[in-house]
Amino acid sequence: MSVDKPRVERLTRELLEAIGEDPDRPGLKQTPGRMAELYEEFFAGVGEDPAAHLERTISISRGPAPDTLPSGAVLLRDIRFRSVCEHHLLPFAGVAHLAYLPGEQVVGLGALVKVVETLATRPQVQERLGEQIADAIADGLDTRGVLVVLDAVHGCVTMRGGRQPLASTVTIAARGEYTDPVARAELIALIGSSSNAGAQPGTGAQA
Template sequence: MAVDRERVSALVRDLLVAIGEDPDRPGLRMSPQRVADLYADEFFAGLGEDAAAPLRRTISVVHGPAPDTTPSGAVLLRDIRFRSVCEHHLLPFAGRAHIAYLPGEQVVGLGALPKVVDILAARPQVQERLGEQIADTIAGALDCRGVLVVMDAVHQCVTMRGGRQPDAATVTIAARGALADPAARAELIALIGREGA
């Protein structure tokens, strides 16, 4: 389902009127269309997209181009930058995702993991569900023994409204398979927090 740009533009115009603004003044004249384009092309572009699609192209670790490099432990990709829009107040939140998985016979190109994050983040979200969706997508699409997703983000609904806590960050953990055991993921959690590993 694509974002209805015309309808969003009309609704943003109505919103401007509702807050007491003049949507025809020079500074706001293009705002309804700008917001509609932002929603369609960026903030909510992941709606209707298949988040597992980037994971369909895998590499065999046994029969692939480098069979002598079969991972004996986890594959960890740290510091994947992401941004999303909180579904509660429609304010942005942004941060870093860290993804680890224990590969089976197949691995995926490392560039595929940020694509999964991007697709799922480009929807109205909450951080807790976003991490769970990323973990479920990877666990369901890859031949892996375990998945760990750690997300660390700053939410504008916390930093800009209410108590206004500019330094507050939210950390969430989603784990599947062998990495659902806290002891099994302890080493990965330590590597995620390590500077310049």
């Protein structure tokens, strides 16, 4: 599904008029076109299937060491993402940490990044975003457990309302074995030890 850029341009002009501005003044004349380009980028994931990125899996049992299965999780930390809050259409951004406990399959690490990007580039709330990422990985791969930790800063918190510029939000979504806090404790510790953990210095995830 593609963004209707001409319609976005028309609606942006209407919005500028609605707040009492003149969309034809020099500083705003190009704004409708810029907004259309921006929305095309920010909402590229609307209608896209995140599971499509997980289709090219690698069978461990057919690899160079078929008798050796991973004894621990695959953990990918500090995936930078940005999204748009569906409540006020203000941005939120931060890092995603993904872990899964492989069964008979693994997937290229870039595919996990694509899952995050696809689901983040649509109107979202952080709580749902984490759950959707966890579902996509759990449903798209042969896994025994999935853990998704998101740490993000929200424009609706930093720029309006309480205006808390240092506040970040941490959410955890778990599937399979990692629904047990004890089972995921090691991963939480590894995520917390990341030099880039959190959207702000000093923030981290708690189980």
